[in-house]
Amino acid sequence: MDSTVDMMTTTQDSYGYDDSTPTAGDYEDYFDLMCDRASVRAFRARYEPPLFWTITLVGGLGNLTVVWIYLHFRQRLKTMTDVYLLNLAVADLLFLVTLPFWASEASHGWSFGPGLCKLTSALYKVNLFSSVLLLTCISADRYVAIVQTTKAQNSKRERLRCSKLVCGAVWLLATLLAAPEFIFATSKPDAEGEFCRMVFYENVGNRTKILVLALQVSMGFCLPFLIMTFCYSVIVRTLLRTRNFEKHKAMRVILAVVVVFVVSQLPYNGVLVMEAAQATNATNELQCEEKKRFDVAGQVLKGLAYTHACLNPFLYAFVGVRFRRDVLRLLRVYRCLPRGMLGKPGKQRASVMSDTDTTQALSL
Numbered sequence: 001m002d003s004t005v006d007m008m009t010t011t012q013d014s015y016g017y018d019d020s021t022p023t024a025g026d027y028e029d030y031f032d033l034m035c036d037r038a039s040v041r042a043f044r045a046r047y048e049p050p051l052f053w054t055i056t057l058v059g060g061l062g063n064l065t066v067v068w069i070y071l072h073f074r075q076r077l078k079t080m081t082d083v084y085l086l087n088l089a090v091a092d093l094l095f096l097v098t099l100p101f102w103a104s105e106a107s108h109g110w111s112f113g114p115g116l117c118k119l120t121s122a123l124y125k126v127n128l129f130s131s132v133l134l135l136t137c138i139s140a141d142r143y144v145a146i147v148q149t150t151k152a153q154n155s156k157r158e159r160l161r162c163s164k165l166v167c168g169a170v171w172l173l174a175t176l177l178a179a180p181e182f183i184f185a186t187s188k189p190d191a192e193g194e195f196c197r198m199v200f201y202e203n204v205g206n207r208t209k210i211l212v213l214a215l216q217v218s219m220g221f222c223l224p225f226l227i228m229t230f231c232y233s234v235i236v237r238t239l240l241r242t243r244n245f246e247k248h249k250a251m252r253v254i255l256a257v258v259v260v261f262v263v264s265q266l267p268y269n270g271v272l273v274m275e276a277a278q279a280t281n282a283t284n285e286l287q288c289e290e291k292k293r294f295d296v297a298g299q300v301l302k303g304l305a306y307t308h309a310c311l312n313p314f315l316y317a318f319v320g321v322r323f324r325r326d327v328l329r330l331l332r333v334y335r336c337l338p339r340g341m342l343g344k345p346g347k348q349r350a351s352v353m354s355d356t357d358t359t360q361a362l363s364l
Helices: 002-006 025-034 038-072 080-108 113-147 149-154 156-177 179-184 205-240 247-279 288-306 308-316 321-333 357-363
Strands: 185-190 193-199
Touching: 038 080, 038 288, 038 308, 038 321, 080 113, 080 156, 080 193, 080 308, 113 149, 113 156, 113 179, 113 185, 113 193, 113 205, 113 308, 149 156, 156 179, 179 185, 179 193, 179 205, 205 247, 247 288, 247 308, 288 308
Parallel strands: none
Antiparallel strands: 185 193
16 A cells, blocks of 8 residues: 555646545556556647647737727726626636646646646636626626616616626635635646646545536536526517617627537536546546546547637627727727728617617627
């Protein structure tokens, strides 16, 4: 037994957990010694760095543009929708800041020390949770603005003050949900280098790992998905009763938002559920080849989930006429576009991004 413990190395998977414990750890490390996962790490080294850098560059450009617009046109921050959008862009930017670290780790291992490992892991989780929770707040705000129109228009100031309190609560809750990263994340060496992982030892072991995964799945997907589904289904039903030529455009935007969220987040959260189910089984029934295929699938689906951070600006901001015109105005101010590119001023058709509170709530 002692010799086995001496051989213990970091048990790595594609989600950043080390589940070595006195009960399950011996088997896990024996399993890793018998199952060479070099091909999985080689795949990760080829797959993650270019994808993460692409997400960082595209998402950084889109979200920086959103922040740029709001800083330049401060009068836009007059609705809950705009406050949520600005916070969402900041959350996505902070999330994107962590991706180059994970890209470097995939290529060369973790070389930034345990302190930065803990900070980067926590920052990643804080902004993962805050981004999803802000999307949930946006759907709830749309529900109030469209389904309860009279109430929404009579309480604009109260709702604006409320939005700032809600954003503060979202950041606080996201920080609390990221507490396991502050506690358990550390850099650990193994046979092929040093990696930044969640490490659970002795008395906490698999139970804590299961709890962490359950929190991520429930608060990072299930609860937001249920709230978004309810809000948007009622919104669509309300729009179908109205005679407005813009309603079909609005419903396409809503459909795109829901489909992108589900397609990008559901598969990876399904893998996390399977990971939690495996953690409940100390004997780990997966065979070597099955485990390697599972790890590769998890890496691919994790990359798919991360693309949501670079799609948010295009789903929530750039679909609107008013936001696109503000971008063009700024480009003209900084002489990036000729004067004629802005278009002629005049009466514009209403859009899902127009100035009314109701239509703003449709697509931000």
